Amino acid sequence: MVWHPLLVCPLHWPPFLNAFMVWDWMMASERLSSKGQRVKIVGAHVDGKRALAAYLCDLPSCLKDFDIEIREDDQVLTEARLFYVKVLQKYGNLKGLWKAKSFSDYGGLMQVKVKPFGIIGYEIRPPKCPHLKQPIRKIPYFEIAVSEMESKPVISCLCGREKHGLRISCKLSQDATLCTDQFTTSCLSHSSHKGVDEYTGEDLVDWLNQELDLQTPGGQLSQRMFVLKFISSKHFEYGGTYQRLELPKVPVGARVPIKPGLFKGTYSAHGLEIIMLTYNLEGTKVEGIKVTGDRNIPTEKVTIRAHLPYAMTLTREQQETFDTLEAIPSVISDEPWEEMPSRQPFVIPQDCAERSEELLGNSCIARFHGFGQIAESGYQNPSFTPGHWIIFSEDLFGFMWMSLRCLSLYHRIPDTELS
Incomplete structure (x- = not known):
């Protein structure tokens, strides 16, 4: 172990001495690094670069970058510096x-x-x-x-x-x-960990009870699909590869009917999944991209899309059945969606398989022609089928699938849950 004499100097030394110390430290770090050795600072063995950065850092300010506040206490400051040097500098x-x-x-x-x-x-x-x-x-x-x-x-x-x-x-x-x-x-x-062959029927039932409300019709419908998800989820525990997810923002200068972000969505027997709603640079096109997926439409695939120029205002009579909805031509509207009434009638079609009426009122903010992606198991023969993208509030939207005769709902994951 090699000690550098200047590493024990107090932090309140005059600036000219601190400057000399930093220069000497840098030189020492380079020499030690070339010999494959380590530098020791306040009890931690760290690379020379990290030690130097930790010394130069105003610790309370640096920790605030990670939303951590500490009190001015010698013991706490020592522990905090160790944490900053050993953990935050690489993994923060x-x-x-x-x-x-x-x-x-x-x-x-x-x-x-x-x-x-x-x-x-x-x-x-x-x-x-x-x-x-x-x-x-x-x-x-x-x-x-x-x-x-x-x-x-x-x-x-x-x-x-x-x-x-x-x-x-x-x-x-x-x-x-x-x-x-x-x-x-x-x-x-x-x-x-338990191996896949070690799991029992009781383990599966426990897991299903965590994921599904088996007392509801939707929960009972999803059991079969969730068995496959159960097996896949166990591989998650052994490790995997992760890529940073940057949350989208409203395009500069654009007005959109609902802000982008992460949403929880209903996918029939597949249960609830997470998607990311995002707009193009002009704010004229919107896509929902799956963050979590299923056997039909996997993760990272587009699940729904719409073009904002294709807005519409419907009467209650036009929404009575899917046949009346499909009779509405998909054309660019005569006026922008922003100039249409702020609320318009909304009715769930009589022949809609999934209704979720308890979450909805009798009006919506905006409605657009769009497309939803469907596929056979294993993402075989994917295609986009017509539908309506419907905005109910700043935190809730839906997609009416014409060919599937059902309504999917999407509820925002608020920033407070991700902070």
Whole structure:
């Protein structure tokens, strides 16, 4: 172990001494790095670059970048600096939302949160089906914490029978100090998880009770589809690859009927899924892209789309059945949707298979011709079928599928649930 004498200098030294110390430290770091050795600072073994950055950092300000506030206490400051050096400098950039790039057709959503002296990754799941307006569920998946005895942080898998080791491999920045837009997890103890052949019927029933309200018609309908999802979900525990998910914003200068973002949506027997609503640069086209998917329309595929110039205002009589709806021609409207009445009549067709009437009123904000994607199992023979994109509020929209004779509803995941 090599100690550099200037690393023990107090932080309140005069600026000219601090400047000399930083220069000497940089030189020492370069010399030590060339010998494959480490620099020691306040009890932590770190790369020279990270040690230098930690020293130069105004700790309370740096921690505020991660929404952490600390009190001015010597013991707390020491622990906080260890946490900053050992964990945040490399893994702090993991904070945010990530979409799973593996797990077959189902995909997944991960949220990484920075907490005082620890980082936790959560698997994000929709609410228990079919309760669309309930909050999302957060299942702890991994933890990154400080170890006073080890030079590296302790990374643990929180799934399985007990807490155990997990490897996180990051795509690094150019200077090899920060995780950037992709990372991979790999469980280091498969024996700490149940193998697929170890699960019993009781395990499946327990899992179904977590995912479905089996007392509702929608819950009973979904059981068969959810067995396949159960098997796929167990592979999630062993690890996967994640890519950063940037939430879309309203295009500059555009007016849109509902803001973009993440929504929970109803997909018949597939249950509730998460999609991302996004607009093109001009704000004239909208798409819903699946973040979590199913055997028919997998993750990352477009589920619905619409063009805002194709707006319409319908009477109640035109909405009585799907036949009357299909008789309405898909044409560009004579006036922009913004100039149409702020509320217009809405009626669920008499022959609509899925109604969800308890979530809806008798009016909507806007309505547009659009298309929804359908496919056979395994994403075979995909095609887009006509439908109506209907806005009910700033947090709720629907898609009326003409060929499927059903209505899907989508409820916003609010920022408060993702903070």
